[in-house]
Amino acid sequence: MDIKNKLKLGIKSAPHIRSSMDMQQMMRFTVLALLFPAAGSIYLFGSEALYLLLTCIATAVISDKILGRIRGEKTPDISGIVTGILTALILPPSFPLWAAALGVIFAIAIVKNIFGGLGNNIFNPALMGRAFLTAAFPVLITAYTLIPRQIPLLNNNSYSSQTSDSQALTGATPLSKFHFEDKNYDMGSIPYFILGDRKGSTGETFGVMIVAGLVLLLATGTADWRLPLSYFGTVLLFFLVLWLINPADYLNPLVALFMGGILFGGTYMVTDPVTTPVTPAGKWIFGIGAGILTVVIRYYSGYPEGVMFSILLMNAVTPLINRYTRPRIYGT
Numbered sequence: 470m471d472i473k474n475k476l477k478l479g480i481k482s483a484p485h486i487r488s489s490m491d492m493q494q495m496m497r498f499t500v501l502a503l504l505f506p507a508a509g510s511i512y513l514f515g516s517e518a519l520y521l522l523l524t525c526i527a528t529a530v531i532s533d534k535i536l537g538r539i540r541g542e543k544t545p546d547i548s549g550i551v552t553g554i555l556t557a558l559i560l561p562p563s564f565p566l567w568a569a570a571l572g573v574i575f576a577i578a579i580v581k582n583i584f585g586g587l588g589n590n591i592f593n594p595a596l597m598g599r600a601f602l603t604a605a606f607p608v609l610i611t612a613y614t615l616i617p618r619q620i621p622l623l624n625n626n627s628y629s630s631q632t633s634d635s636q637a638l639t640g641a642t643p644l645s646k647f648h649f650e651d652k653n654y655d656m657g658s659i660p661y662f663i664l665g666d667r668k669g670s671t672g673e674t675f676g677v678m679i680v681a682g683l684v685l686l687l688a689t690g691t692a693d694w695r696l697p698l699s700y701f702g703t704v705l706l707f708f709l710v711l712w713l714i715n716p717a718d719y720l721n722p723l724v725a726l727f728m729g730g731i732l733f734g735g736t737y738m739v740t741d742p743v744t745t746p747v748t749p750a751g752k753w754i755f756g757i758g759a760g761i762l763t764v765v766i767r768y769y770s771g772y773p774e775g776v777m778f779s780i781l782l783m784n785a786v787t788p789l790i791n792r793y794t795r796p797r798i799y800g801t
Contacts, residue, residue: 492587495742496547498691502682503554503737509675514562517614518671522557524566528573529553536582548587552576555595555737558672559730559777560602563614568606572598592784593744596777603777613668663727673733683736692740695749699756700735700763701726707764719768731763734776744784751787751794759783 510518533549556573576598584590603610663676673679686692708722719725726732739745739759746755759779766775 492742493547495691496551498686498689499551499737500547500554502685502691503551503558503672505678505682505685506558506672506675506733507554509678510558510562510671513675514614514671517562518557520566521560521562521564521569521671522554525557525560525569525573526550526553528570529556529577532574532577533582536578537586540582540586542586546587548581549577552581552594552598556598558733559595559599559670561610561613562671563612564602564609568602568609571605572602575601588743590743591787592781593738593741596738596781596784599777600781613670667728670730670733673730676727676732679732679736686736686740691742692736693742693752695752696740696745696756697735699753700739700760701731703757703760704731704735704763707761711764711768729767729774730776734763734780738776738780744787746787746790746794748791748794748796751790754790754794755783755787758786 507518507522511522529549529552533546533552537546553573556576557569560569560572576594580592580594580597581587581590599610667674683692683697687694687697705722705726708720708725711719712722712725720728739756746752759782762779762782763775766772766778772778
């Protein structure tokens with residue numbers, strides 16, 4: 470067959486699968502989805518959240534650009550912006566800016582670029598950056614501020630983290646108080662957790678904004694629905710079983726879902742296309758595994774929150790999951 474006929478038949482080398490969504494477009498949609506909790510954090514925490522976001526984004530972009538040039542990368546990469554926003558949103562609002570910048574540099578340099586840049590990193594950079602900061606600054610990472618702004622839709626006289634919690638400017642989150650101090654600690658009603666009237670990381674408190682981001686990720690095809698469904702479903706199932714067995718020692722499943730970083734982690738970390746399995750079966754395994762680990766770490770370890778470690782542990786076994794869940798080649 471001559472070259473002219475080959476061109477007519479459209480014979481080309483693999484891969485033959487075509488998709489309108491590339492990695493850069495996925496990153497753009499992820500940035501848009503992150504704007505929801507970012508805006509919510511600025512509304513709740515004011516200038517503290519704004520400065521933290523700007524510091525982390527600037528540090529991520531600059532360090533990623535420098536290291537990308539060193540590696541000889543010429544294609545613009547906006548994943549650094551995603552890492553910067555994510556890192557800021559999983560830190561306490563009052564976290565020192567210099568320490569936050571250090572965590573971002575660790576995430577960009579050690580976790581992402583040392584493995585060859587976007588698409589080659591094993592672990593989620595933002596989560597590893599927070600893990601580094603947790604080990605380096607254990608006191609700073611657990612100092613959470615009261616929310617300075619009241620939520621207009623809530624009746625703050627019935628329950629508010631401003632009144633029923635400690636009057637100190639910084640302190641433990643409700644989850645830490647329940648885990649370490651008092652099983653009878655008044656968590657308040659579910660609307661307060663959905664609308665962010667509690668102590669917590671910068672972007673994890675305003676549940677409505679996180680859900681809005683999840684809807685955008687799913688609607689645009691940026692996130693695979695199997696990952697959040699398997700993760701949230703597993704967490705809720707185990708929370709429900711434990712609560713039914715012993716309501717005195719375990720939280721209401723819905724309160725437990727909106728407390729801590731489960732909602733944020735399941736929306737933005739579990740759905741990371743780089744550090745999660747690529748096969749449909751693998752995505753189910755990843756979500757279920759991360760959900761089980763989250764429940765085990767939260768309730769049966771010395772650490773009050775299990776989202777970060779559960780996702781990082783599943784990141785570590787993702788290559789193994791991909792290997793054993795590969796679909797059978799047609800004809801073999």
